[in-house]
Amino acid sequence: MPIEGTFRAHQVPVEDVKTKPEHLNILEEWMRSYKPEELFDEQGRFNPELAALAPQGDRRMGANPHANGGRVLVDLDVPDFTDYALEIKKPATTYYENTRVLGEMMRDMFTSNATQQNFRYFCPDETNSNRLGDVFQVENRTFEEKIIPIDDHLSPDGRVMEVLSEHLCEGWLEGYVLTGRHGVFATYEAFAMIIDSMMMQHTKWLEKALDLPWREPVASLNILLTSTCWRNDHNGFSHQGPGLIDTALTSKGAVARVYLPPDANCLLSVADHCLRSRNYVNLMVIDKQLHLQFLPMQQAIEHCTRGLSIWQWASNADSIEPDVVLACAGDVMTMETVAAAWWLRHHLPELKVRVVNVVDLMTLYSPDVHPHGLDDTTFTELFTADKPVVFAFHGYQRAVHELIHGRPNAARFHVRGFNEQGTTTTPFDMVVLNQVSRYHLCILAMQHAPRLHHLTPPLIQECNDLLTKHHTYVRTTFEDMPEVRDWVWTD
Amino acid sequence: MPIEGTFRAHQVPVEDVKTKPEHLNILEEWMRSYKPEELFDEQGRFNPELAALAPQGDRRMGANPHANGGRVLVDLDVPDFTDYALEIKKPATTYYENTRVLGEMMRDMFTSNATQQNFRYFCPDETNSNRLGDVFQVENRTFEEKIIPIDDHLSPDGRVMEVLSEHLCEGWLEGYVLTGRHGVFATYEAFAMIIDSMMMQHTKWLEKALDLPWREPVASLNILLTSTCWRNDHNGFSHQGPGLIDTALTSKGAVARVYLPPDANCLLSVADHCLRSRNYVNLMVIDKQLHLQFLPMQQAIEHCTRGLSIWQWASNADSIEPDVVLACAGDVMTMETVAAAWWLRHHLPELKVRVVNVVDLMTLYSPDVHPHGLDDTTFTELFTADKPVVFAFHGYQRAVHELIHGRPNAARFHVRGFNEQGTTTTPFDMVVLNQVSRYHLCILAMQHAPRLHHLTPPLIQECNDLLTKHHTYVRTTFEDMPEVRDWVWTD
Numbered sequence: 001m002p003i004e005g006t007f008r009a010h011q012v013p014v015e016d017v018k019t020k021p022e023h024l025n026i027l028e029e030w031m032r033s034y035k036p037e038e039l040f041d042e043q044g045r046f047n048p049e050l051a052a053l054a055p056q057g058d059r060r061m062g063a064n065p066h067a068n069g070g071r072v073l074v075d076l077d078v079p080d081f082t083d084y085a086l087e088i089k090k091p092a093t094t095y096y097e098n099t100r101v102l103g104e105m106m107r108d109m110f111t112s113n114a115t116q117q118n119f120r121y122f123c124p125d126e127t128n129s130n131r132l133g134d135v136f137q138v139e140n141r142t143f144e145e146k147i148i149p150i151d152d153h154l155s156p157d158g159r160v161m162e163v164l165s166e167h168l169c170e171g172w173l174e175g176y177v178l179t180g181r182h183g184v185f186a187t188y189e190a191f192a193m194i195i196d197s198m199m200m201q202h203t204k205w206l207e208k209a210l211d212l213p214w215r216e217p218v219a220s221l222n223i224l225l226t227s228t229c230w231r232n233d234h235n236g237f238s239h240q241g242p243g244l245i246d247t248a249l250t251s252k253g254a255v256a257r258v259y260l261p262p263d264a265n266c267l268l269s270v271a272d273h274c275l276r277s278r279n280y281v282n283l284m285v286i287d288k289q290l291h292l293q294f295l296p297m298q299q300a301i302e303h304c305t306r307g308l309s310i311w312q313w314a315s316n317a318d319s320i321e322p323d324v325v326l327a328c329a330g331d332v333m334t335m336e337t338v339a340a341a342w343w344l345r346h347h348l349p350e351l352k353v354r355v356v357n358v359v360d361l362m363t364l365y366s367p368d369v370h371p372h373g374l375d376d377t378t379f380t381e382l383f384t385a386d387k388p389v390v391f392a393f394h395g396y397q398r399a400v401h402e403l404i405h406g407r408p409n410a411a412r413f414h415v416r417g418f419n420e421q422g423t424t425t426t427p428f429d430m431v432v433l434n435q436v437s438r439y440h441l442c443i444l445a446m447q448h449a450p451r452l453h454h455l456t457p458p459l460i461q462e463c464n465d466l467l468t469k470h471h472t473y474v475r476t477t478f479e480d481m482p483e484v485r486d487w488v489w490t491d
Numbered sequence: 492m493p494i495e496g497t498f499r500a501h502q503v504p505v506e507d508v509k510t511k512p513e514h515l516n517i518l519e520e521w522m523r524s525y526k527p528e529e530l531f532d533e534q535g536r537f538n539p540e541l542a543a544l545a546p547q548g549d550r551r552m553g554a555n556p557h558a559n560g561g562r563v564l565v566d567l568d569v570p571d572f573t574d575y576a577l578e579i580k581k582p583a584t585t586y587y588e589n590t591r592v593l594g595e596m597m598r599d600m601f602t603s604n605a606t607q608q609n610f611r612y613f614c615p616d617e618t619n620s621n622r623l624g625d626v627f628q629v630e631n632r633t634f635e636e637k638i639i640p641i642d643d644h645l646s647p648d649g650r651v652m653e654v655l656s657e658h659l660c661e662g663w664l665e666g667y668v669l670t671g672r673h674g675v676f677a678t679y680e681a682f683a684m685i686i687d688s689m690m691m692q693h694t695k696w697l698e699k700a701l702d703l704p705w706r707e708p709v710a711s712l713n714i715l716l717t718s719t720c721w722r723n724d725h726n727g728f729s730h731q732g733p734g735l736i737d738t739a740l741t742s743k744g745a746v747a748r749v750y751l752p753p754d755a756n757c758l759l760s761v762a763d764h765c766l767r768s769r770n771y772v773n774l775m776v777i778d779k780q781l782h783l784q785f786l787p788m789q790q791a792i793e794h795c796t797r798g799l800s801i802w803q804w805a806s807n808a809d810s811i812e813p814d815v816v817l818a819c820a821g822d823v824m825t826m827e828t829v830a831a832a833w834w835l836r837h838h839l840p841e842l843k844v845r846v847v848n849v850v851d852l853m854t855l856y857s858p859d860v861h862p863h864g865l866d867d868t869t870f871t872e873l874f875t876a877d878k879p880v881v882f883a884f885h886g887y888q889r890a891v892h893e894l895i896h897g898r899p900n901a902a903r904f905h906v907r908g909f910n911e912q913g914t915t916t917t918p919f920d921m922v923v924l925n926q927v928s929r930y931h932l933c934i935l936a937m938q939h940a941p942r943l944h945h946l947t948p949p950l951i952q953e954c955n956d957l958l959t960k961h962h963t964y965v966r967t968t969f970e971d972m973p974e975v976r977d978w979v980w981t982d
Contacts, residue, residue, distance in 0.1 A: 011620075
């Protein structure tokens with residue numbers, strides 16, 4: 001069969017050369033057709049004249065500075081992120097669109113790096129929808145076709161790369177950082193799964209590059225997942241899927257990072273870190289809609305630097321071992337957890353709860369799995385050695401068990417999270433459907449705190465009554481109950 | 492700003508109508524432009540003449556039988572899968588290409604369903620490579636362009652759908668099963684992640700369809716993942732990634748299934764089940780290359796029907812509680828585990844081990860998570876209540892902790908699996924790099940069996956010496972050591 005010029009050229013052209021002399025002959029004839037006697041001397045050394053034809057130094061393909069992007073990398077001029085901080089007078093009392101502050105910061109990054117022209121923002125047609133539209137005060141969308149008057153911030157040299165293809169956006173960003181520039185790719189959380197294979201291949205590339213001393217570090221691949229599963233109540237089930245986190249958890253710790261900032265100030269701190277980092281794939285997961293704000297800037301910095309910490313203001317077990325730890329990761333999960341702590345404090349003050357918020361998911365891993373992993377002593381200081389932990393997790397709930405395997409008494413972690421229950425409904429109904437609402441968390445906390453079982457049956461009943469009331473209310477009014485919709489922290 | 496005919500038509504055209512009367516006016520003017528007085532009567536009822544314009548019965552879009560594929564579904568004529576069985580005289584003593592038997596069975600499925608023409612096989616250009624090439628004895632690849640003499644089994648009406656796009660293949664199969672036909676999509680395991688978002692959306696569709704009594708069941712989406720992470724030693728790290736399993740684990744139990752048949756006869760039994768099933772997404776994960784064969788057909792049927800079972804022939808703890816359970820899931824993992832059991836039996840017969848093989852991964856879930864989940868009594872009968880379990884898992888190792896959370900003493904499960912360590916190397920070096928080789932499993936088993944700690948130090952040293960010997964051997968000869976490469980079970 002002919003091989004050259006046909007699809008067979010992709011396959012093994014001559015098989016079994018070790019055992020079939022006639023096949024070995026075919027292989028030898030083929031190899032000899034390249035006239036090795038003209039290419040090599042009698043000792044098998046390559047002809048120096050021919051070797052000299054190959055490019056030298058930086059002209060070699062792998063040594064070209066643009067192919068080893070770290071060599072041409074110029075640090076990003078990142079504005080002081082605290083300039084965009086929200087003023088938080090009291091935790092959990094004001095609502096704000098989480099991502100809007102990042103839009104302001106990115107706007108100023110376009111300006112501060114305008115001379116260097118080494119920052120771009122990639123997004124499938126959702127910059128305004130993702131509340132990042134402030135960038136258009138100073139920057140345009142790239143558009144190469146004819147521009148007409150009613151178009152909105154288009155220009156051939158725009159540095160906002162908007163096209164409704166997650167594949168293109170992610171691939172562009174990969175190429176951009178690998179050639180020594182910086183960027184952010186923002187997308188709806190559920191659609192990010194479209195590019196998880198690309199993200200995985202990039203992590204594999206980075207993992208191997210770390211072993212090559214001549215490869216200079218490149219900027220991290222920064223992925224912002226916004227419009228998350230919990231707040232696609234208007235779009236429905238197809239838009240509800242936090243699976244990219246699960247994929248990131250399979251990557252090696254040397255490369256993969258997952259951050260779940262609970263509010264706008266924490267997002268600023270996390271984004272600043274990610275934008276300055278090198279050789280990582282950073283997932284930042286935070287929703288764009290109006291959300292409860294928790295931490296003043298200085299506390300946000302301390303919290304994000306640790307990666308997780310106890311929120312004393314929401315706890316009532318200051319100096320003692322709590323009956324139960326209420327842990328959370330993710331904006332909506334944090335709100336539900338803080339609201340659960342508030343409800344318990346008002347209805348069952350005898351129950352001592354500790355609220356732990358997790359920003360950096362990888363801190364939960366053992367240190368031998370991920371460099372961010374807490375040592376067991378610190379882990380125990382936060383989660384106790386043996387008290388029940390009710391964990392409200394942004395993503396698929398069972399992923400937490402991957403993370404905490406090997407921790408002291410890991411079986412005491414009772415995790416709730418996205419459990420593939422979704423539809424078009426109200427925001428609070430989404431957390432109810434997935435059994436991770438504040439009332440579900442209260443019930444779990446009470447069920448797992450044996451010290452107070454003599455007090456809890458009527459309160460558990462009250463939570464169940466509230467869930468029943470909610471069920472009827474949303475199906476009658478198409479809105480959440482006022483006590484949920486307008487809830488804020490009170491002492 | 493103009494909206495009609497521009498990109499703004501995709502957005503909310505008039506905002507804040509509840510609070511801004513002038514916006515409400517715009518909305519009303521717009522709505523009135525449709526002339527509702529011509530469409531509705533004074534009670535707001537739709538004009539019956541206009542309503543009569545809509546199609547009736549099966550002509551309605553959602554009621555068209557081809558849009559509700561179960562209504563036109565004809566059962567597949569599946570040949571008796573036992574006709575393709577390999578004869579296994581003694582477990583773990585012969586090697587065979589696992590997927591070849593499925594190629595023979597699919598060949599005969601093309602023939603037995605030729606009149607109905609309701610079976611297709613979808614594959615990105617790898618049918619022969621995946622050892623399924625027997626289908627070409629009776630069927631061709633679809634090809635609509637000009638066909639030339641050197642082409643290989645092309646025809647415009649071929650039912651083998653080969654195109655090097657996993658997106659196309661998976662999407663075709665979705666459409667094919669949703670319109671009432673049957674099929675299989677086979678692809679390299681690592682590349683399957685390209686379509687995991689599509690697979691997820693299909694599971695979401697099926698989950699919702701289950702709630703609609705008028706939707707008739709459709710054939711399952713059958714995905715065969717072959718050319719797996721463990722045997723892409725020639726292709727390298729980019730081809731090594733078992734992540735689709737992790738994605739499948741996030742889907743709801745009502746729909747998702749993951750099977751890891753350890754050998755060819757088990758694959759036949761699993762494939763028969765999947766091809767006859769309805770409304771599932773079935774992942775079948777098994778490598779195409781020469782692999783050790785374990786079970787005669789009758790035993791394979793019993794094993795696959797249970798989903799997991801004790802392999803007494805490989806165990807030496809017949810009627811007693813073992814010191815350690817050696818569990819495994821996946822072809823290569825099963826070989827390493829059985830080889831570990833063999834090595835321990837020869838070197839430390841005092842150590843009582845039980846080998847448990849898992850075909851149906853979802854059996855490990857609690858029954859409240861997945862309908863295949865074993866009850867705790869059966870789980871304990873297999874894995875004991877408290878003995879250490881050394882688990883060799885085909886996929887990313889920590890996924891097992893998601894599965895077994897809530898089981899008795901889940902912390903005693905010591906899982907090894909694919910751990911994102913890969914390159915171009917030998918088959919055995921792949922399992923060594925990921926610390927799941929037979930010698931690693933032996934060391935783990937000995938470390939976790941305290942009863943025999945007085946005997947194990949020299950044997951652990953021997954395993955480490957063998958690993959050192961292997962390291963040098965493969966880097967000198969580019970082949971695995973003969974005692975590994977040619978290993979078979981002996982009594």
